[in-house]
Amino acid sequence: MKTFTLTILGTTSAVPTSKRYTSAHILNVCEHYYLFDCGEATQIRIRQEKIPLSKVHHIFISHLHGDHFFGLFGLLSSFQLHRIVTDVYIYAHRPLKNIINTVLPYDEGNVNLHFVELNVDSYEQIYEDKHVKIFSFPLKHRIPVSAFVVKQKEELLKLRKEKIVEFGLSIKEMIDLKNGNDYVDSAGNVIPNDVFTYPPAKLKSYAYITDTIYDESIIPYIYNVDVLYHEATFTSKHANHATLSGHSTAQQAATIAQKANVGKLIIGHFSSRYNDRSIFLDEATQIFSNTILAEEGLKITF
Ligand SMILES: [Zn+2]
Structure with a gap:
């Protein structure tokens, strides 16, 4: 059976703390690693989880708010300094290319950086190798955001x-x-x-949805996935604030999970205003029982 293991590196929105880190998930499919978002300190988190940095070649950035990509420069710089990897592929929105060139203007080391610009308007396949296909589609937030869906490829009998x-x-x-x-x-x-x-084992799939308002139009793209990560920045008490800031509540994330008939829901990207995260779980599980809270270091094998 193929390895399909997700490790959560960061769970908080906006501002990291001494124990909580900003967004980053890493998916291991047969020792191929796919990094989704790269919040501050992501390279440190990858090392803490004992994941080999040398195997991170594909980095998918959902959008250009700092809590989703400020860790990229440290990571790329380490790749250059230690000559850890030779080819790095970054899938992101167009402005990031210039930002990278500005922050890291000198081409030091042997890293070949390949920038793949995401289409901000429509659903598209953005990546394929022998194990998986990866798709992106737009979400609704204050700035352009892309969601990512990883689907294991059809296997032979x-x-x-x-x-x-x-x-x-x-x-x-x-x-x-x-x-x-x-x-x-x-x-x-x-x-x-x-x-x-x-027949081979059931094909596995994972969707990474952050940051977004409640948006039922995404359901066809994530229908039946095994594991859905959906942001839940706020509880229902602050539902108004969620809408105003372009985010979702735990109940809204659970409603999407339920309507999309997913196997498991992970909620995360929690606002730091909440010390007690159990409220998120209580609210979500009332709608979709197979919900878990994102935790730094949480590993899920599909
Ligand atoms: Zn965010």
């Missing part, structure tokens, strides 16, 4: 090992079977494919 021996299958026959074809023996008899194969 699995072969029943005992049948390989029993029929003495050749490599070509095995490939044909894995692709769904029936088996034809030397006498011309057709044996159905499912004698030899079984």
Whole structure:
């Protein structure tokens, strides 16, 4: 089975504290790491979680508020100084390219920076490798924001090992079977494919939604995902403030999760005005029971 593990690096909105860090999630798919947002101190958090920095090549930035990207410069600088990685791909909105060139004007070290500009208007596929496809689409906030959805790619059928021996299958026959074809023996008899194969595990998926107002138009893009991260900056007591500042409440995040029929909801990006985060969980679970609070260091294996 393929590894699909999410580690939460930061959970607070706006201002980090001695124990709470700003937004960053890192997803490990078969030792390929995808970083979503890069708040202040993200490289320190990655080290604390014992994730190899050298494997972080793909960084997805949702929007250009500081709590989502101020950690990028420290991270890129470390890549340059220690020659940790050679190619880094940054998926973000256009202004970030100039910001990076301004903050890090000198091309030191061996890092090749590839900037991929996100479309701020529509749903699109932005990335693909042998394990996953990643999509982005716009959210509604005070400035342009992109959401990200990671979908595991379709896998081939699995072969029943005992049948390989029993029929003495050749490599070509095995490939044909894995692709769904029936088996034809030397006498011309057709044996159905499912004698030899079984379906691969259910494909996994993860959606990263921050920062946004309550917006039902996103539901088709996240429908049925295994794990939905949806920001919940405020509790219902401050629902008005959530709308005014372009954010969501815990109840709103849970309503989206419920309507989108997701497997699990993680809420985070909490305003630092709340010392007790259990209110968020209480409010969300009344609507969507399989909700958990984001915590620094929380790991979820799908
Ligand atoms: Zn934010």
